[in-house]
Amino acid sequence: MAKLWGGRFTKSTNKLVDEYTSSISYDKELAKEDIEGSLAHVQMLSECGVVAPDEAKTIQSGLKAILDKVEKGEAAFSIDQEDIHMNIEKLLIDSVGPVGGKLHTGRSRNDQVATDMHLYMRNKKTKELIELLEHVQSALLSQAKANIDTILPGYTHLQRAQPILLIIFWLISGCLNATRDV
Numbered sequence: 493m494a495k496l497w498g499g500r501f502t503k504s505t506n507k508l509v510d511e512y513t514s515s516i517s518y519d520k521e522l523a524k525e526d527i528e529g530s531l532a533h534v535q536m537l538s539e540c541g542v543v544a545p546d547e548a549k550t551i552q553s554g555l556k557a558i559l560d561k562v563e564k565g566e567a568a569f570s571i572d573q574e575d576i577h578m579n580i581e582k583l584l585i586d587s588v589g590p591v592g593g594k595l596h597t598g599r600s601r602n603d604q605v606a607t608d609m610h611l612y613m614r615n616k617k618t619k620e621l622i623e624l625l626e627h628v629q630s631a632l633l634s635q636a637k638a639n640i641d642t643i644l645p646g647y648t649h650l651q652r653a654q655p656i657l658l659i660i661f662w663l664i665s666g667c668l669n670a671t672r673d674v
Contacts, residue, residue, distance in 0.1 A: 516574065527559045553588075
């Protein structure tokens with residue numbers, strides 16, 4: 493598969509340039525999300541009549557086979573394909589033939605990136621961040637309970653104000669939920 497951006501060049505790209513411009517080393521983490529988005533996209537193409545139902549089934553089964561390889565750690569990604577989108581597309585075309593090229597119909601690479609990042613954040617990172625925040629809240633609650641009588645200087649408009657209990661500081665700063673935690 494030729495490089496998307498290489499149409500005007502007559503010579504092959506230096507390997508160092510390929511390594512520098514390739515993002516597959518880190519965006520391979522988006523493989524599952526890219527396939528998830530592609531499965532939904534091909535379903536839409538079929539429902540709109542852009543891709544025949546039998547072609548959609550072929551593309552979907554190819555994508556599911558690639559997903560299976562990704563989940564087993566058997567998918568081979570290449571810097572020659574630059575990013576996860578092109579790697580998945582190449583694997584798909586190698587698997588199901590030219591019909592795999594129809595997957596890209598009606599969507600840009602920017603659409604794919606936005607969809608992949610949204611799914612990745614929803615599926616992985618948001619849950620992880622929520623868990624980490626719950627651990628921080630739990631640690632703060634433990635400290636608040638252990639230091640129930642600890643007094644701190646209060647502040648208002650960056651100036652010292654009346655003394656305040658540590659637990660009250662955490663409550664008004666939103667670190668603790670007054671109805672649930674205390």
